[in-house]
Amino acid sequence: MGPLDKYILREDALSSNAQGLGLRFQSHWYRALPLSCMDFNLKVNGIPVDEEKVEVEINGKRFPKQKMLELKDEWLFILDQATVHIPMQNPPKKGDICSIEFKLDLYIPYILIGPDQHPLLAGTLVTKNLLCQ
Amino acid sequence: MNHSIKRGVSLYSYQEEFFLKKMSLEDCIAATAATGATGIEIVGEQSIPGCPNIPSDKFVVQWFEWMDKYNVTPVAHDMFLDYNKKKGHYYTDEEAVESFKKDIRFAHKLGFKIIRVIVNTTPQIMEKVIPYAEDHDIKLGIEVHAPWHINSPWMTRHWEVMEKTGTKHFGFIPDMGGFTKRLAMVQVNRLIRQGADPEIAKFVCEQHEKGVMAEYTIYEVSRMSDRRIDMAVAELSRHNTFANPISLKEHMDRIVHVHGKFYDMTEDFIEPSIPYEDVINVLKDGGYNGYICSEYEGNRHIQDIQEVDSVLQVKRHQQMLVNYGVK
Numbered sequence A: 001m002g003p004l005d006k007y008i009l010r011e012d013a014l015s016s017n018a019q020g021l022g023l024r025f026q027s028h029w030y031r032a033l034p035l036s037c038m039d040f041n042l043k044v045n046g047i048p049v050d051e052e053k054v055e056v057e058i059n060g061k062r063f064p065k066q067k068m069l070e071l072k073d074e075w076l077f078i079l080d081q082a083t084v085h086i087p088m089q090n091p092p093k094k095g096d097i098c099s100i101e102f103k104l105d106l107y108i109p110y111i112l113i114g115p116d117q118h119p120l121l122a123g124t125l126v127t128k129n130l131l132c133q
Numbered sequence B: 001m002n003h004s005i006k007r008g009v010s011l012y013s014y015q016e017e018f019f020l021k022k023m024s025l026e027d028c029i030a031a032t033a034a035t036g037a038t039g040i041e042i043v044g045e046q047s048i049p050g051c052p053n054i055p056s057d058k059f060v061v062q063w064f065e066w067m068d069k070y071n072v073t074p075v076a077h078d079m080f081l082d083y084n085k086k087k088g089h090y091y092t093d094e095e096a097v098e099s100f101k102k103d104i105r106f107a108h109k110l111g112f113k114i115i116r117v118i119v120n121t122t123p124q125i126m127e128k129v130i131p132y133a134e135d136h137d138i139k140l141g142i143e144v145h146a147p148w149h150i151n152s153p154w155m156t157r158h159w160e161v162m163e164k165t166g167t168k169h170f171g172f173i174p175d176m177g178g179f180t181k182r183l184a185m186v187q188v189n190r191l192i193r194q195g196a197d198p199e200i201a202k203f204v205c206e207q208h209e210k211g212v213m214a215e216y217t218i219y220e221v222s223r224m225s226d227r228r229i230d231m232a233v234a235e236l237s238r239h240n241t242f243a244n245p246i247s248l249k250e251h252m253d254r255i256v257h258v259h260g261k262f263y264d265m266t267e268d269f270i271e272p273s274i275p276y277e278d279v280i281n282v283l284k285d286g287g288y289n290g291y292i293c294s295e296y297e298g299n300r301h302i303q304d305i306q307e308v309d310s311v312l313q314v315k316r317h318q319q320m321l322v323n324y325g326v327k
Helices: A005-009 A065-070 B010-021 B025-034 B057-069 B093-109 B122-133 B152-166 B185-193 B198-210 B214-224 B229-238 B245-254 B276-285 B308-325
Strands: A014-017 A020-025 A038-044 A055-058 A062-063 A082-087 A097-113 A118-131 B007-009 B039-043 B073-079 B114-117 B138-143 B169-175 B258-262 B291-296
Touching: A020 A038, A020 A097, A038 A065, A038 A082, A038 B057, A038 B122, A055 A065, A062 A065, A082 B007, A097 B258, A118 B114, B007 B010, B007 B025, B007 B073, B010 B025, B010 B039, B010 B291, B010 B308, B025 B057, B025 B308, B039 B291, B057 B073, B073 B093, B073 B291, B093 B258, B114 B169, B122 B138, B122 B152, B122 B169, B138 B152, B138 B291, B152 B169, B152 B245, B169 B245, B185 B198, B185 B229, B198 B214, B198 B229, B214 B229, B276 B308, B291 B308
Parallel strands: B007 B039, B007 B291, B039 B073, B073 B114, B114 B138, B138 B169, B258 B291
Antiparallel strands: A014 A020, A020 A082, A038 A097, A055 A062, A055 A082, A097 A118
Protein backbone atom coordinates (compact mmCIF):
# COMPACT_ATOMS: atom_id res chain seq x y z
CA MET A 1 0.00 0.00 0.00
CA GLY A 2 2.59 2.56 1.01
CA PRO A 3 5.25 3.71 3.44
CA LEU A 4 3.51 2.20 6.47
CA ASP A 5 3.85 -1.31 5.02
CA LYS A 6 7.05 -1.84 6.97
CA TYR A 7 5.15 -1.70 10.25
CA ILE A 8 3.01 -4.76 9.48
CA LEU A 9 5.85 -6.92 10.77
CA ARG A 10 8.03 -5.25 13.38
CA GLU A 11 11.63 -6.33 13.83
CA ASP A 12 10.69 -8.40 16.90
CA ALA A 13 7.65 -9.98 15.22
CA LEU A 14 9.00 -13.53 15.11
CA SER A 15 9.31 -15.83 18.09
CA SER A 16 10.14 -19.48 18.52
CA ASN A 17 9.17 -22.15 21.01
CA ALA A 18 9.13 -25.95 21.12
CA GLN A 19 5.85 -26.10 19.18
CA GLY A 20 6.82 -23.86 16.31
CA LEU A 21 6.93 -20.21 15.33
CA GLY A 22 4.82 -17.24 16.29
CA LEU A 23 4.53 -14.25 13.97
CA ARG A 24 2.93 -11.05 15.22
CA PHE A 25 1.38 -8.77 12.65
CA GLN A 26 -0.41 -5.45 12.70
CA SER A 27 -2.86 -3.92 10.28
CA HIS A 28 -1.81 -0.55 8.90
CA TRP A 29 -5.28 0.61 7.86
CA TYR A 30 -6.25 3.77 9.74
CA ARG A 31 -9.30 2.16 11.31
CA ALA A 32 -9.66 -1.14 13.18
CA LEU A 33 -11.05 -3.98 11.08
CA PRO A 34 -12.54 -7.30 12.07
CA LEU A 35 -10.49 -10.40 11.30
CA SER A 36 -13.16 -11.47 8.79
CA CYS A 37 -11.92 -8.64 6.58
CA MET A 38 -8.34 -9.87 6.58
CA ASP A 39 -6.54 -12.74 4.94
CA PHE A 40 -2.88 -13.68 4.63
CA ASN A 41 -0.45 -16.00 2.92
CA LEU A 42 2.81 -16.88 4.57
CA LYS A 43 6.13 -18.40 3.55
CA VAL A 44 8.92 -19.21 5.97
CA ASN A 45 12.33 -19.58 4.37
CA GLY A 46 10.63 -19.79 1.00
CA ILE A 47 8.28 -22.62 1.96
CA PRO A 48 4.54 -21.96 2.04
CA VAL A 49 3.03 -22.62 5.44
CA ASP A 50 0.31 -25.26 5.61
CA GLU A 51 -2.82 -23.20 6.25
CA GLU A 52 -4.75 -26.04 7.84
CA LYS A 53 -2.45 -26.16 10.83
CA VAL A 54 -2.09 -22.45 11.43
CA GLU A 55 -3.91 -20.63 14.22
CA VAL A 56 -4.45 -16.93 14.77
CA GLU A 57 -4.46 -15.36 18.21
CA ILE A 58 -6.34 -12.10 18.65
CA ASN A 59 -7.65 -10.31 21.72
CA GLY A 60 -6.45 -13.21 23.89
CA LYS A 61 -8.32 -15.85 21.88
CA ARG A 62 -7.03 -18.46 19.42
CA PHE A 63 -8.79 -19.53 16.24
CA PRO A 64 -7.93 -21.83 13.32
CA LYS A 65 -6.76 -19.69 10.42
CA GLN A 66 -9.44 -21.26 8.25
CA LYS A 67 -12.10 -19.73 10.53
CA MET A 68 -10.68 -16.24 10.06
CA LEU A 69 -13.18 -15.14 7.46
CA GLU A 70 -15.99 -15.93 9.91
CA LEU A 71 -14.64 -13.72 12.69
CA LYS A 72 -16.67 -10.61 12.04
CA ASP A 73 -16.77 -9.59 15.70
CA GLU A 74 -13.05 -9.97 16.45
CA TRP A 75 -11.65 -6.52 15.77
CA LEU A 76 -7.93 -5.95 15.49
CA PHE A 77 -7.31 -2.52 16.96
CA ILE A 78 -4.85 -0.43 14.97
CA LEU A 79 -2.22 -0.43 17.73
CA ASP A 80 -2.59 -4.13 18.55
CA GLN A 81 -1.03 -7.16 16.97
CA ALA A 82 -2.44 -10.58 16.14
CA THR A 83 -0.19 -13.63 16.33
CA VAL A 84 0.02 -16.35 13.71
CA HIS A 85 0.96 -19.65 15.36
CA ILE A 86 2.81 -21.95 12.96
CA PRO A 87 3.30 -25.48 14.28
CA MET A 88 6.60 -27.10 13.26
CA GLN A 89 8.36 -30.31 14.15
CA ASN A 90 11.84 -28.77 14.19
CA PRO A 91 11.27 -25.04 14.52
CA PRO A 92 14.09 -22.54 14.12
CA LYS A 93 15.75 -21.67 17.41
CA LYS A 94 15.92 -18.34 19.20
CA GLY A 95 18.65 -16.30 17.51
CA ASP A 96 18.07 -17.91 14.09
CA ILE A 97 17.22 -15.65 11.22
CA CYS A 98 14.22 -16.60 9.08
CA SER A 99 13.14 -15.22 5.77
CA ILE A 100 9.48 -14.31 6.08
CA GLU A 101 7.17 -13.53 3.20
CA PHE A 102 3.83 -12.29 4.49
CA LYS A 103 1.06 -11.19 2.14
CA LEU A 104 -1.63 -9.34 4.06
CA ASP A 105 -4.91 -8.62 2.30
CA LEU A 106 -7.36 -6.19 3.84
CA TYR A 107 -10.88 -6.16 2.44
CA ILE A 108 -12.23 -2.76 3.38
CA PRO A 109 -15.85 -3.50 4.27
CA TYR A 110 -17.23 0.03 3.89
CA ILE A 111 -15.57 0.89 0.56
CA LEU A 112 -17.43 -1.10 -2.03
CA ILE A 113 -16.21 -0.68 -5.57
CA GLY A 114 -16.89 -1.75 -9.10
CA PRO A 115 -20.06 -3.04 -10.71
CA ASP A 116 -20.19 -5.98 -8.29
CA GLN A 117 -19.64 -3.75 -5.25
CA HIS A 118 -16.78 -5.81 -3.89
CA PRO A 119 -14.88 -4.43 -0.92
CA LEU A 120 -11.74 -2.52 -1.79
CA LEU A 121 -8.74 -4.84 -1.57
CA ALA A 122 -5.70 -3.29 0.07
CA GLY A 123 -3.00 -5.91 -0.31
CA THR A 124 0.59 -5.71 0.86
CA LEU A 125 3.49 -8.11 0.51
CA VAL A 126 6.08 -7.81 3.25
CA THR A 127 9.38 -9.63 2.90
CA LYS A 128 11.75 -9.48 5.84
CA ASN A 129 14.57 -11.43 7.44
CA LEU A 130 13.58 -11.64 11.07
CA LEU A 131 15.52 -12.76 14.10
CA CYS A 132 13.72 -15.39 16.17
CA GLN A 133 13.04 -14.02 19.63
CA MET B 1 -26.26 37.32 11.36
CA ASN B 2 -24.78 36.31 14.71
CA HIS B 3 -22.75 33.19 14.67
CA SER B 4 -20.96 31.27 17.34
CA ILE B 5 -18.84 28.88 15.38
CA LYS B 6 -16.64 26.78 17.62
CA ARG B 7 -13.33 25.12 16.93
CA GLY B 8 -12.58 21.43 17.36
CA VAL B 9 -10.12 18.82 16.16
CA SER B 10 -10.72 15.36 14.81
CA LEU B 11 -8.12 13.10 16.39
CA TYR B 12 -7.97 11.43 12.96
CA SER B 13 -5.63 14.33 12.23
CA TYR B 14 -2.95 12.80 14.43
CA GLN B 15 -3.24 9.33 12.92
CA GLU B 16 0.39 9.15 11.83
CA GLU B 17 1.86 9.85 15.25
CA PHE B 18 -0.82 7.76 16.96
CA PHE B 19 -0.15 4.74 14.74
CA LEU B 20 3.59 5.08 15.28
CA LYS B 21 2.94 5.34 19.03
CA LYS B 22 4.64 8.72 19.18
CA MET B 23 1.39 10.06 20.64
CA SER B 24 -1.06 8.37 22.97
CA LEU B 25 -4.77 9.07 22.98
CA GLU B 26 -4.23 11.48 25.87
CA ASP B 27 -1.45 13.20 23.91
CA CYS B 28 -3.87 13.73 21.01
CA ILE B 29 -6.43 15.29 23.34
CA ALA B 30 -3.73 17.46 24.92
CA ALA B 31 -2.49 18.58 21.50
CA THR B 32 -6.04 19.56 20.57
CA ALA B 33 -6.45 21.60 23.74
CA ALA B 34 -3.09 23.27 23.17
CA THR B 35 -4.44 24.84 19.96
CA GLY B 36 -7.26 26.50 21.88
CA ALA B 37 -9.84 24.21 20.29
CA THR B 38 -12.58 23.01 22.62
CA GLY B 39 -14.15 20.14 20.69
CA ILE B 40 -13.03 16.55 20.16
CA GLU B 41 -14.04 14.38 17.24
CA ILE B 42 -12.96 10.78 16.77
CA VAL B 43 -13.18 7.86 14.44
CA GLY B 44 -14.12 5.43 17.20
CA GLU B 45 -12.44 2.39 15.70
CA GLN B 46 -9.26 4.39 15.28
CA SER B 47 -8.97 5.94 18.71
CA ILE B 48 -10.71 3.63 21.16
CA PRO B 49 -9.77 -0.04 21.61
CA GLY B 50 -12.79 -2.31 21.47
CA CYS B 51 -14.98 0.10 19.52
CA PRO B 52 -17.73 -0.34 18.34
CA ASN B 53 -18.38 -2.20 21.60
CA ILE B 54 -19.16 -0.02 24.59
CA PRO B 55 -15.90 0.87 26.34
CA SER B 56 -15.27 -0.40 29.86
CA ASP B 57 -16.42 1.69 32.83
CA LYS B 58 -12.78 2.27 33.67
CA PHE B 59 -12.14 3.74 30.22
CA VAL B 60 -15.27 5.89 30.37
CA VAL B 61 -14.13 7.37 33.71
CA GLN B 62 -10.68 8.02 32.22
CA TRP B 63 -12.21 9.60 29.13
CA PHE B 64 -14.23 12.15 31.09
CA GLU B 65 -11.26 12.87 33.35
CA TRP B 66 -9.31 13.80 30.23
CA MET B 67 -12.18 15.99 29.01
CA ASP B 68 -12.10 17.85 32.36
CA LYS B 69 -8.33 18.00 32.60
CA TYR B 70 -7.94 19.56 29.15
CA ASN B 71 -11.17 21.52 29.22
CA VAL B 72 -12.51 20.01 26.01
CA THR B 73 -15.86 18.49 25.00
CA PRO B 74 -16.70 15.35 23.04
CA VAL B 75 -18.36 16.62 19.86
CA ALA B 76 -18.59 13.98 17.15
CA HIS B 77 -17.98 10.31 16.53
CA ASP B 78 -17.47 9.28 12.90
CA MET B 79 -19.51 6.21 12.12
CA PHE B 80 -18.98 3.68 9.33
CA LEU B 81 -21.25 1.02 7.94
CA ASP B 82 -19.28 -2.14 7.27
CA TYR B 83 -21.65 -3.44 4.64
CA ASN B 84 -19.41 -6.33 3.69
CA LYS B 85 -17.83 -7.67 6.86
CA LYS B 86 -18.20 -11.25 5.75
CA LYS B 87 -17.20 -12.42 2.31
CA GLY B 88 -20.21 -12.69 0.04
CA HIS B 89 -22.66 -11.32 2.60
CA TYR B 90 -23.90 -7.76 2.47
CA TYR B 91 -25.74 -6.12 5.32
CA THR B 92 -29.48 -6.26 5.14
CA ASP B 93 -31.10 -2.98 6.20
CA GLU B 94 -31.86 -4.59 9.56
CA GLU B 95 -28.21 -5.50 10.10
CA ALA B 96 -27.14 -2.02 9.04
CA VAL B 97 -29.58 -0.47 11.50
CA GLU B 98 -28.31 -2.70 14.32
CA SER B 99 -24.72 -1.72 13.51
CA PHE B 100 -25.75 1.94 13.46
CA LYS B 101 -27.49 1.63 16.83
CA LYS B 102 -24.28 0.24 18.26
CA ASP B 103 -22.51 3.42 17.16
CA ILE B 104 -25.24 5.50 18.77
CA ARG B 105 -24.80 3.68 22.07
CA PHE B 106 -21.03 4.06 21.80
CA ALA B 107 -21.24 7.79 21.08
CA HIS B 108 -23.78 8.34 23.83
CA LYS B 109 -21.63 6.59 26.40
CA LEU B 110 -18.67 8.85 25.65
CA GLY B 111 -20.70 12.05 25.62
CA PHE B 112 -20.72 12.75 21.87
CA LYS B 113 -23.77 14.66 20.69
CA ILE B 114 -23.19 14.20 16.96
CA ILE B 115 -22.53 11.21 14.75
CA ARG B 116 -20.96 11.73 11.35
CA VAL B 117 -22.85 9.29 9.13
CA ILE B 118 -20.77 7.81 6.34
CA VAL B 119 -21.95 9.02 2.96
CA ASN B 120 -22.98 5.64 1.57
CA THR B 121 -25.68 5.17 4.23
CA THR B 122 -29.03 4.97 2.50
CA PRO B 123 -31.99 7.26 3.27
CA GLN B 124 -34.02 4.16 4.18
CA ILE B 125 -31.55 3.26 6.91
CA MET B 126 -31.58 6.84 8.17
CA GLU B 127 -35.33 6.81 8.49
CA LYS B 128 -35.21 3.61 10.52
CA VAL B 129 -32.53 4.82 12.89
CA ILE B 130 -33.72 8.39 13.57
CA PRO B 131 -36.08 7.47 16.45
CA TYR B 132 -33.21 5.70 18.23
CA ALA B 133 -30.97 8.73 17.76
CA GLU B 134 -33.73 10.96 19.11
CA ASP B 135 -34.05 8.74 22.18
CA HIS B 136 -30.33 9.12 22.83
CA ASP B 137 -30.29 12.82 21.91
CA ILE B 138 -27.67 12.26 19.24
CA LYS B 139 -27.75 14.38 16.09
CA LEU B 140 -26.94 12.45 12.95
CA GLY B 141 -25.22 14.22 10.09
CA ILE B 142 -24.80 12.73 6.65
CA GLU B 143 -21.30 13.46 5.43
CA VAL B 144 -21.42 15.71 2.37
CA HIS B 145 -18.19 14.36 0.96
CA ALA B 146 -16.66 14.98 -2.46
CA PRO B 147 -17.58 14.16 -5.15
CA TRP B 148 -21.07 14.79 -3.76
CA HIS B 149 -22.21 18.29 -2.88
CA ILE B 150 -25.09 19.43 -0.76
CA ASN B 151 -27.48 19.60 -3.73
CA SER B 152 -26.48 16.26 -5.26
CA PRO B 153 -29.47 13.95 -5.86
CA TRP B 154 -28.17 11.60 -3.15
CA MET B 155 -28.18 14.45 -0.63
CA THR B 156 -31.59 15.56 -1.81
CA ARG B 157 -32.93 12.12 -0.93
CA HIS B 158 -31.50 12.54 2.56
CA TRP B 159 -32.96 16.05 2.74
CA GLU B 160 -36.34 14.56 1.92
CA VAL B 161 -36.01 12.26 4.96
CA MET B 162 -35.14 15.29 7.11
CA GLU B 163 -38.20 17.12 5.84
CA LYS B 164 -40.55 14.16 5.98
CA THR B 165 -39.67 13.17 9.53
CA GLY B 166 -39.37 16.77 10.74
CA THR B 167 -36.68 15.56 13.08
CA LYS B 168 -34.15 17.85 14.73
CA HIS B 169 -31.76 14.91 14.89
CA PHE B 170 -30.74 14.57 11.27
CA GLY B 171 -28.82 17.05 9.16
CA PHE B 172 -25.77 17.60 7.01
CA ILE B 173 -22.04 17.58 7.75
CA PRO B 174 -20.26 19.33 4.89
CA ASP B 175 -16.68 18.24 4.41
CA MET B 176 -14.35 21.04 3.34
CA GLY B 177 -12.85 18.64 0.81
CA GLY B 178 -15.95 19.39 -1.27
CA PHE B 179 -14.59 22.92 -1.84
CA THR B 180 -11.28 21.92 -3.40
CA LYS B 181 -10.73 24.84 -5.73
CA ARG B 182 -7.14 23.84 -6.48
CA LEU B 183 -5.84 20.29 -6.32
CA ALA B 184 -3.72 19.68 -3.25
CA MET B 185 -0.09 19.83 -4.31
CA VAL B 186 0.89 17.24 -1.71
CA GLN B 187 -1.32 14.78 -3.61
CA VAL B 188 -0.13 15.84 -7.04
CA ASN B 189 3.54 15.80 -6.06
CA ARG B 190 3.24 12.33 -4.56
CA LEU B 191 1.96 11.03 -7.90
CA ILE B 192 4.79 12.83 -9.70
CA ARG B 193 7.25 11.07 -7.36
CA GLN B 194 5.56 7.83 -8.35
CA GLY B 195 6.24 8.58 -11.99
CA ALA B 196 3.44 10.81 -13.24
CA ASP B 197 4.37 13.23 -16.01
CA PRO B 198 4.86 16.71 -14.46
CA GLU B 199 3.52 18.41 -17.59
CA ILE B 200 0.32 16.38 -17.51
CA ALA B 201 0.04 17.09 -13.78
CA LYS B 202 0.36 20.81 -14.49
CA PHE B 203 -2.35 20.55 -17.16
CA VAL B 204 -4.70 18.72 -14.79
CA CYS B 205 -4.16 21.31 -12.05
CA GLU B 206 -4.92 24.15 -14.46
CA GLN B 207 -8.04 22.45 -15.76
CA HIS B 208 -9.27 21.81 -12.23
CA GLU B 209 -8.73 25.38 -11.13
CA LYS B 210 -10.58 26.63 -14.20
CA GLY B 211 -13.51 24.45 -13.17
CA VAL B 212 -13.40 22.18 -16.21
CA MET B 213 -15.52 19.10 -15.60
CA ALA B 214 -13.30 16.22 -14.53
CA GLU B 215 -14.58 13.88 -17.24
CA TYR B 216 -13.28 16.23 -19.94
CA THR B 217 -9.89 16.43 -18.26
CA ILE B 218 -9.73 12.66 -17.94
CA TYR B 219 -10.59 12.31 -21.62
CA GLU B 220 -7.88 14.80 -22.60
CA VAL B 221 -5.29 13.04 -20.46
CA SER B 222 -6.26 9.67 -21.95
CA ARG B 223 -5.27 11.14 -25.32
CA MET B 224 -1.92 12.36 -23.97
CA SER B 225 -0.86 9.22 -22.15
CA ASP B 226 -1.75 5.57 -21.77
CA ARG B 227 0.00 5.28 -18.41
CA ARG B 228 -2.10 4.44 -15.36
CA ILE B 229 -0.20 6.89 -13.17
CA ASP B 230 -1.08 9.82 -15.45
CA MET B 231 -4.72 8.80 -15.35
CA ALA B 232 -4.48 8.75 -11.57
CA VAL B 233 -3.50 12.42 -11.66
CA ALA B 234 -6.46 13.21 -13.93
CA GLU B 235 -8.78 11.31 -11.60
CA LEU B 236 -7.78 13.55 -8.70
CA SER B 237 -10.01 16.11 -10.35
CA ARG B 238 -12.94 13.72 -10.13
CA HIS B 239 -12.43 12.85 -6.46
CA ASN B 240 -11.62 16.36 -5.23
CA THR B 241 -14.46 18.52 -6.35
CA PHE B 242 -15.34 22.15 -5.90
CA ALA B 243 -18.84 23.34 -5.12
CA ASN B 244 -19.70 26.99 -4.68
CA PRO B 245 -19.86 27.59 -0.90
CA ILE B 246 -23.05 29.58 -1.44
CA SER B 247 -24.74 26.21 -1.95
CA LEU B 248 -24.65 25.79 1.84
CA LYS B 249 -26.81 28.84 2.40
CA GLU B 250 -30.21 27.29 1.79
CA HIS B 251 -29.39 24.39 4.07
CA MET B 252 -27.84 26.33 6.93
CA ASP B 253 -30.43 25.28 9.49
CA ARG B 254 -29.71 21.66 8.62
CA ILE B 255 -25.93 21.83 9.06
CA VAL B 256 -25.10 20.10 12.32
CA HIS B 257 -21.33 20.00 12.04
CA VAL B 258 -18.48 20.78 9.64
CA HIS B 259 -15.44 18.68 8.79
CA GLY B 260 -12.44 20.95 8.37
CA LYS B 261 -10.64 18.67 5.93
CA PHE B 262 -7.23 19.98 4.87
CA TYR B 263 -4.15 18.69 3.13
CA ASP B 264 -1.39 21.16 3.80
CA MET B 265 -1.07 24.36 5.77
CA THR B 266 1.54 26.92 4.81
CA GLU B 267 3.64 28.80 7.35
CA ASP B 268 1.41 31.81 6.89
CA PHE B 269 -1.75 29.85 7.77
CA ILE B 270 -3.19 29.30 4.31
CA GLU B 271 -4.71 26.09 2.95
CA PRO B 272 -3.85 26.65 -0.72
CA SER B 273 -6.34 24.18 -2.18
CA ILE B 274 -9.48 25.13 -0.24
CA PRO B 275 -10.88 28.70 -0.03
CA TYR B 276 -11.61 28.44 3.66
CA GLU B 277 -12.35 32.11 4.13
CA ASP B 278 -15.14 32.01 1.54
CA VAL B 279 -16.76 28.96 3.12
CA ILE B 280 -16.46 30.37 6.62
CA ASN B 281 -18.00 33.64 5.52
CA VAL B 282 -21.03 31.75 4.20
CA LEU B 283 -21.28 29.86 7.49
CA LYS B 284 -20.95 33.09 9.49
CA ASP B 285 -23.53 34.90 7.39
CA GLY B 286 -25.90 32.00 7.81
CA GLY B 287 -25.57 32.07 11.59
CA TYR B 288 -24.00 28.63 11.84
CA ASN B 289 -23.25 27.88 15.47
CA GLY B 290 -21.73 24.41 15.45
CA TYR B 291 -18.17 23.21 15.33
CA ILE B 292 -15.60 23.14 12.57
CA CYS B 293 -13.26 20.27 13.38
CA SER B 294 -9.81 20.22 11.82
CA GLU B 295 -9.29 17.04 9.86
CA TYR B 296 -5.73 16.75 8.58
CA GLU B 297 -5.36 14.30 5.72
CA GLY B 298 -2.02 15.30 4.24
CA ASN B 299 0.07 12.76 6.11
CA ARG B 300 -0.47 9.93 3.65
CA HIS B 301 0.78 12.08 0.79
CA ILE B 302 4.10 13.07 2.34
CA GLN B 303 5.03 10.15 4.59
CA ASP B 304 7.25 8.67 1.84
CA ILE B 305 9.57 11.66 1.85
CA GLN B 306 9.41 13.39 5.20
CA GLU B 307 8.46 13.02 8.79
CA VAL B 308 4.86 13.98 9.28
CA ASP B 309 4.17 16.74 11.79
CA SER B 310 0.43 16.58 12.31
CA VAL B 311 0.61 18.65 15.48
CA LEU B 312 2.11 21.58 13.59
CA GLN B 313 -0.34 21.19 10.72
CA VAL B 314 -3.35 21.20 13.04
CA LYS B 315 -1.96 24.15 14.99
CA ARG B 316 -1.67 26.15 11.77
CA HIS B 317 -5.15 25.11 10.67
CA GLN B 318 -6.63 26.23 13.97
CA GLN B 319 -4.80 29.54 13.70
CA MET B 320 -6.27 29.97 10.23
CA LEU B 321 -9.76 29.46 11.65
CA VAL B 322 -9.04 32.12 14.28
CA ASN B 323 -7.73 34.47 11.58
CA TYR B 324 -11.01 34.04 9.72
CA GLY B 325 -13.02 34.98 12.76
CA VAL B 326 -13.72 31.60 14.37
CA LYS B 327 -12.86 32.27 17.96
